[in-house]
Amino acid sequence: MKSSSRKTGFRHLVHSTGYSLKGLVAAFRNETAFRQELALCAVLVPFAWWIGKNPVEWLVLVGSCVFVLIVELLNSAVETVVDRIGPEHHELSGRAKDIGSAAVMLALGMAATTWGLLAWDKFAG
Structure with missing residues (x-):
């Protein structure tokens, strides 16, 4: 059964965008690594226009x-989410955090x- 108060269409898009911006602000305020990587991107992106020879290379660099x-x-x-579950150490919690960290490391390497x-x-060249 569909709720009549459920947002659809453009209203849904507006509210979803608000939640996304709230997430970006939360990451900026609470995550040191995000701030550091954002600062690095802010420094690097202007160089993409100089290093890249064409729009595809610019897109690859910025992307x-x-x-x-x-x-x-x-x-x-x-x-x-792992921290919300509880502060005690658990093997699966540690594994989840390690896997997330590995994903960031691979993205940085790429x-x-x-x-x-x-x-x-x-x-x-």
Whole structure:
């Protein structure tokens, strides 16, 4: 049975956007790693227009930065849920946090490789 108070269409989009912005603000306020990665992206993104030779390379460079932020947001969400369950150590809680951390590490490695290869191509190629 559908609730008559349920938001649909444009109203749903507006409210969903509000929740998303609330999540970004929460991550910025509470997650040091997110702030650090956001600052790094803010520094790197202007260089994408200089390093990239065409719009596809610009998109790849900027996209790799955004990908790191997305993975960090997901990792932070996992950590928040695990911490909400309780402060005591549990093997599965630790595993979940470690897997999230590994995802961030891989995203950072991919971004570093992307930027490194395109910078190498720009300066040595």
